Amino acid sequence: RRALQMSLAGAVAAPAVLRITAAHGAEFDLKVANNSPVTHPLTIYMIKAADGVRQETGGKVDIKVFPNNQLGGDTDMLSQLRSGALEFFTLSPLILATLVPAAAISGVGFAWSSYDKLWPAIDGELGAHVRDKISKAGLFAFDRIWENGFRQTTSSTRPILTPDDFKGFKIRVPPSPMWTSMFKAFDAAPMTINFAEVYSALQTKIAEGQENPLALIDAAKLYEVQKHLSKTNHMWDGFWLLANGKIWRGLPDDVRTVIAKHFNTQAVAQREETLKRNISTEKDLAARGLTFHNVDPKAFQAKLQSAGFYKEWKGKFGDDAWALLEKHTGPIS
Ligand code: X2X
Numbered sequence: 001r002r003a004l005q006m007s008l009a010g011a012v013a014a015p016a017v018l019r020i021t022a023a024h025g026a027e028f029d030l031k032v033a034n035n036s037p038v039t040h041p042l043t044i045y046m047i048k049a050a051d052g053v054r055q056e057t058g059g060k061v062d063i064k065v066f067p068n069n070q071l072g073g074d075t076d077m078l079s080q081l082r083s084g085a086l087e088f089f090t091l092s093p094l095i096l097a098t099l100v101p102a103a104a105i106s107g108v109g110f111a112w113s114s115y116d117k118l119w120p121a122i123d124g125e126l127g128a129h130v131r132d133k134i135s136k137a138g139l140f141a142f143d144r145i146w147e148n149g150f151r152q153t154t155s156s157t158r159p160i161l162t163p164d165d166f167k168g169f170k171i172r173v174p175p176s177p178m179w180t181s182m183f184k185a186f187d188a189a190p191m192t193i194n195f196a197e198v199y200s201a202l203q204t205k206i207a208e209g210q211e212n213p214l215a216l217i218d219a220a221k222l223y224e225v226q227k228h229l230s231k232t233n234h235m236w237d238g239f240w241l242l243a244n245g246k247i248w249r250g251l252p253d254d255v256r257t258v259i260a261k262h263f264n265t266q267a268v269a270q271r272e273e274t275l276k277r278n279i280s281t282e283k284d285l286a287a288r289g290l291t292f293h294n295v296d297p298k299a300f301q302a303k304l305q306s307a308g309f310y311k312e313w314k315g316k317f318g319d320d321a322w323a324l325l326e327k328h329t330g331p332i333s
Contacts, residue, residue, distance in 0.1 A: 025059070028062065028255060030061070030062070030063045030064070030087040031064050031066055032046060032050065032063050032065055032087070032088035032090075033070070033080075034065075034066075034067050034239070035068070035074050035090075035194075035196065036195075036216065036220075037068050037219040038067050041270045041273040041274045042148075042274070043068070045146075045273070046067070049263045049267075052265075052266070057258055060255075061258065063259070073194030074195060075175055078091060078099065082099075084244045084246065087243060088241060088244075089241075091240055092174060092238070092239060093105075093107055093240055094237065095176045097176055100130075100137045102317065103130050103134065104177070104178045105321055106130070106238065107236065108310075109182055109235050110297060110301040111236070111329045112329055115275070117328050117329060118236060121328035121329075123145075125324060129324060130240075138245045140245050140248040142241040142242075142260060142267070144264040145240055145241075146238055146240075146271070147238055147239075147271040147275065148212075148216060148238050148274070149214070149215060149216070149278040150233045150234075151213055151232070151234055151236075152214060152229055152230065152233065153171075153209060153230045153234070154210055154222060155209035156225060156226050156227050156228075157208045159291070161293055161295055162295070163299055163302075166183070170188075170189050171188050171207060171211065172207035173190040173193075173210075174192070175193075175194060179192075181309065182234070185304050185308070186303060186304070186307075193206075198210055198220070199224075199225060202222065203224075209226070210226075213274075214278045215274050215277035217229070217281075217285065218277070218281040218284060223290045224288075228290065228291050229291070229293065230294075231292065231295060232297065232300060234300060241263055305333050310332060
């Protein structure tokens with residue numbers, strides 16, 4: 001039980017941790033949660049990381065994985081993380097921006113022309129900039145962000161072929177100011193819904209469409225309730241693995257090192273697998289009835305430009321952060 005009492009003394013969730021600990025015999029009983037289906041690489045590689053930690057610590061550190069919104073939607077899980085009821089949680093940078101506005105910068109529309117630009121930026125100084133702001137908000141972000149992918153637009157009504165098709169389109173967006181702002185700039189009618197409720201919102205036609213990378217559309221079976229998929233590639237999205245800051249700092253150094261090693265290593269492996277799936281599942285999704293449409297992304301970006309989207313967000317992030325982004329992406333607008 002070595003550093004346990006001392007290390008968790010300042011942590012909000014200490015009593016709960018101690019109680020569960022007694023039942024299991026693990027010294028550190030922790031939870032990691034996500035919003036993605038069990039078949040998605042985010043969950044699969046999270047489990048691999050937790051297994052690796054358990055093995056390397058001989059069972060002393062037991063991290064249980066709660067996928068697929070089992071602990072609630074993203075908004076709920078973020079509250080749980082902040083209060084210390086949940087120790088670890090993956091979240092889109094853009095949803096995290098409800099707490100840490102600077103985090104949304106990696107999701108600016110049509111900013112990234114390739115992963116060769118994206119990974120060095122987000123593993124390097126752009127990511128460091130965001131992670132610093134995250135730590136100031138009382139959370140800890142692990143070094144390596146996890147992959148979701150480039151987002152594509154689906155619909156159960158009309159296909160989105162040109163920016164005009166977005167006019168009045170009832171599209172579900174995640175809870176995040178930048179998503180709402182972007183689809184307002186397209187003249188769509190965005191509605192904020194946590195991913196936990198997306199399938200049913202589409203099924204009941206509360207929303208006509210949504211946008212997500214192919215691997216997630218496939219894993220969440222959204223093809224069952226959508227007809228068209230337009231390859232808008234309008235933005236990149238990932239998942240920061242976050243920890244409650246107090247709990248994280250309360251863990252002994254050697255425990256933190258082992259946890260970080262396994263999660264960061266599996267994050268990099270998860271990127272590769274997710275990228276592969278985002279390409280290869282097109283065939284499967286087409287076979288399951290989604291009709292694919294190629295669109296001209298430049299037309300969509302021009303619409304964002306003329307609606308003042310870039311001006312607005314450059315103003316919000318500030319000139320320095322925007323310059324840091326463009327240093328890696330090249331000129332955006
Ligand atoms: O909510 C979504 O659409 C998802 C799963 O892509 C995010 O986590 C932002």
